[in-house]
Amino acid sequence: MHRPPPSSWRAIGVIAALATSYVLAGRLGLSFAAVNPSATPLWPPTGLALAALLLFGDRVWPGILIGALAVNLPINGSFTPALAIAVGNTLEGLVASYLVRRFAHGAAAFERARDIFRFAILAGLVSPMVSATIGTTTLRLAGYAPWADYGSIWLTWWVGDGAGALLFAPALVLWAAPDAFSALRHRWWEAGALLLAVLLVGQLLFANLSPPGYPLTFLPFPVLLWAAFRFSPRESILAVVVLMTMAVWGTTRGLGPFADLGPNEALLLLHVFLATIAVTSLLAAALVAERRRVEARLEAAQEAPVRLAAIVADSDDAIVSKTLDDIITSWNRAAEELYGFTAAEAIGRPITLIIPDDRRPEEDAVLARIRRGEAVQHFETVRVRKDGTRVDVSLTISPIRNQSGVIVGASKIARDISERRQLEEERRAFLAREHAGRAEAEAANRAKDEFLALLGHELRNPLGAIASAVQVLGLVGAQEDRADRARQIITRQVQHLTRLVADLLDVGRVTAGKIVLDRRLLDLADAVKRCLAALTASGKTERHALLVETEPVWVDADEVRLEQIIANLVDNAVKYTPSRGRIRVSVRPVEGHAILRVEDDGIGMSPELLDRVFDLFVQGDRSLERASGGLGIGLMLVRRLVELHGGTVEAASEGPGQGSTFTVRLPSRLAPVTASRHEAAPPESRVRCRLLVVEDDRDVRESLRTMLELTGHEVHAAEDGASGLAAICRLAPDIALVDIGLPGLDGYEVARRVRAERGGAKPVLVALTGYGSAEDRERAHEAGFDLHLVKPITSDQLARILGDAQTRVLERSDGTAARVRSSDERTD
Structure with missing residues (x-):
């Protein structure tokens, strides 16, 4: 409406x-x-x-x-x-x-x-x-x-x-005027005397208190002239109204000089009489007011020498003076320009001419200070022009004294501050726009992060299906050479896509400062050997001569992120080094630092590229015939991750065709008492378990189910949240692998409802998802998941997750609580 x-x-x-x-x-x-x-x-x-x-x-x-x-x-x-x-x-x-x-x-x-x-x-x-x-x-x-x-x-x-x-x-x-009672505040005693006189006259005329036979209808005129000469038309007409009230009351009761006539004729004559004296009183009061205005102008002219001490006629500021009765007595050129009234229009009129109704109380307070002899400095307020528009002014108000030192008025100096106020408003508007722009940028950044997370999830789903299918091919023993080569190709490409997705997601997390390191003491040499072994096994370095020289040196680092640094540096060397080129990786302690150096004899870098090599999306040769691939984000991640570890990374090259060298410096630590590391093998399945896979993607669901069945477990499957929850209640599985992005009930809600059920054995819940950030793992933990598995899934990861889950099943049978951790090799 x-x-x-x-x-x-x-x-x-x-x-x-x-x-x-x-x-x-x-x-x-x-x-x-x-x-x-x-x-x-x-x-x-x-x-x-x-x-x-x-x-x-x-x-x-x-x-x-x-x-x-x-x-x-x-x-x-x-x-x-x-x-x-x-x-x-x-x-x-x-x-x-x-x-x-x-x-x-x-x-x-x-x-x-x-x-x-x-x-x-x-x-x-x-x-x-x-x-x-x-x-x-x-x-x-x-x-x-x-x-x-x-x-x-x-x-x-x-x-x-x-x-x-x-x-x-x-x-x-x-x-109805806003200042109607202001004049009476300082003359209340005389106003009271006037009221008593009006009441007395009314009693004498219309209450038969006068001696009989004496026509006294002239009595109101002296009283009304008193009101006219001493007050204003406002008080004069009020006196007439009071007298009229008494006259009507008396006449209707047969009293007064008009009561001898009939009721209607008496009232008619009475009101003609009252209207006549009302008009007469108003005319007299108006004439007196006009005379006062003329006198004010004459007095202003006579006291010009006194006022010139307080005002300057040619000032650029508007200067106005007034009497203590608020009558304007001077009005300079700047006042004409500021307020729009000429001096002839303004002088003799009340100062309220330029004061908005909502600012009248301010004027009363200022006048009270002037009467006390105080000055008002830099008082910011609003005035109204002749055309009705408002103007912001800063006032300085000073009392005006006559030759005897008596305060007779006030001088007001007004400066237009509209431009300053406009600048302040523009500044506030600019700050508001800047705040809105920042909020918009933050919203866009959040949208980017959400997009990247969604992209990673959507890419990991098909990667998961492909990886699971490849594992199935390996498990069923497809030994034909061509099939085996195809499986190896698929495996390598899945690993490559997985690394691209991980790097892409890490860009958003690093720039937003959301990477949290899980540090512990590590031997950098061991980390390099493990990473290079994985790269060699994947076929990444098969066309290059890889030289490795390491010395034990310990660092306080996140193992996953440290291996990511090594892998990205070696992968960069492989991309920009031709076949049969040499890549040398070395680790050694130098003066309290662990030095990791990756050198190649590849295409090298120009000085211009060398200055930007660690920037986002910067790549070397972009020609169509190069086969290096990549998104130009690996080296940027290397720099950010190294800096998070408190280290530095540098790039060097003698120029195009002269190869490149990347040097990472990390603070070294003393070796622990037990220097040897025990690398626990992935736990084998110790018992045959009942498993449930809840996944809406059919390919992922079927390939994962086949992988689990080939490892000897009893496996069931469900395609959405509602059927998955029903299957958990019906089958009571030992382990349930639940996808997060399910239709209907999502994985979080399935976990919450399972944990809310009372009685019965509770399965080990494994979150199966394409979202791998720390916030995603924490949300899974809060929903009730025990473990967190990020797609795509390898056979080693699956074996490790089953081992952890079986351990938790045994611990729960003994009443021991288990702590949630991510089984993904990367913390993303």
Whole structure:
């Protein structure tokens, strides 16, 4: 559902308040009706409606129509006449507001005498004719009044609406100003005396307290002149309203100078009298206010030498001075440029001319400090220009004293700080954009990591199926030479793809700082021998002369990552060394460091390539005929992994065709007490176990099942999470190998539900997945997996995982808890 904006809600609230107030005021006015239930000599809603239209604009007219309809409908008992009268009341208000705005400066009509005179004619005489004519004619046509009473009803209606406009509209408009009570705070005692005088006059005139036979209707005039000369039009009209309240109360009870007439005639004359003194009082107050403004200008001219000590007329800053009554007394050229008002327009008017409504409390606080003789420095606030736009300013405000040292006003120096504020906003916006850009970059980096993890998973699934199928071929004994050669080719390519996937995933982890080393004391020479033996067995170095020279030297390193460093350096030498070329690998201790050096007599490197050789995606010869392959990430990983171990790596070459040398320096450690390492052989299957393979990829599932069956185990299979969970509950397997990325229930949920089951033997759960990061292993552990196996799976890995799982089965039968670890040879 569409909701109105806040400004619309405010307008709706004003309309509702206007309608409610109109109904209450209308019922009060109709209580004085005599010639007809719909015609009264005093109609306060007219003044209420006109004030609302002047203050809030013509958009609030529905409030007048609704209120007038609600007032008149119960009187006439018929909708059509009530609606016609309500339309007349609404048109009366709209006509009056248009005429007053057009010819008497709208809500500012009570600041000048000529505008008050125009207001009295337009709002008190002309516009009430609209409502009186429409209303009286409606009553006649609807049969609620005879033609004989038409004139008296029309006159009553017209006088009542005119009196309501002249008595209530000025009071509501003037007292609706934000600073309406500020002038009374410093003159409350005189205001109180004036109120007592008005009450006394009202008692004398309209409570029969005066001596009989003495016409005292002139008594209100001295009191109202007091209000006009000592205060302002606001206090003058308030005095008239107070007097009117007492006059109506007394006249309706047969008291006062007008009580001898009939009820309707008495009230008509009373309200004509009150309207007359209201207009007279307003005119007098406006003339006095104008005289004060003239006097302020004259006083400003006479005190120019005093003010020149505080202001500089030609300053680039806006300089304004004012009296303690907030009347502007000077306005320099810069103020004209800043605020848009000329000096002639501003001088003599209140300082609130340029102060927004929401900043009025600030001005009161500043004026209080000025009265105490304090200065205000660099006060940042907002002012409003002539065109209604706002401007940010920094104010310095100082008290102005006369020749006697008495504070008579204040001087304000304003500097436009809009440009500075704009720069600050632009800076904040720039920082916000920079923050958003950083967040976007981080999101992109996370998306990259997730993509790489997904890529590794998707690549490892087919690699797993291929590797398992090759192992099956080996187990069934396919001895034909061609079949054996094909199996060896597949095996080598699977190993190559596996290493590419691992390196690709390591790039994201290294750059994100997510590699965690599992360090222990290792003999670097032994690590080199094991790695070279694996490379030789895979056929990587069969077309090169490989020379190995090692001396025992111990380092504190992660075994898997250390072998990755060695393998990548040797693999790089093989790629860029032609067939029958020489590759020399050496290990030796030098001055507290373990030095690993890989030298070749291959194609070498140019100086330009040498500077970038450890950067990401940098490769040597990119010609189409080269057969080296690779992604250009191996040497970057070497550098990052070496640095994680606290070492350094360097590359050297005499130039193209001169071979290359890579040197790794790692901090060496003292050899442990037991220098020999016991390399435990992969455990053999000690018992025949019941196994369950839960894998959605058919090729992986079938090849893994065949491999396990050929090792002598009872093997069952399931193709999704739900059937896998059911098979675990039904078969109670000793070991369950569960893929993580299953449809329906994923592997994590299967593990959680298995561990949540009460009673019965719990199988050893092995996570089978293409995701191999430390976070993935931790998540598997939290879900309830005992072991973690990363695809593709070799026969050695499978034998080792089965050995570990069988050990856990035996330990659980003895009540011993086992700790989860990854069985993958790489920690990725």
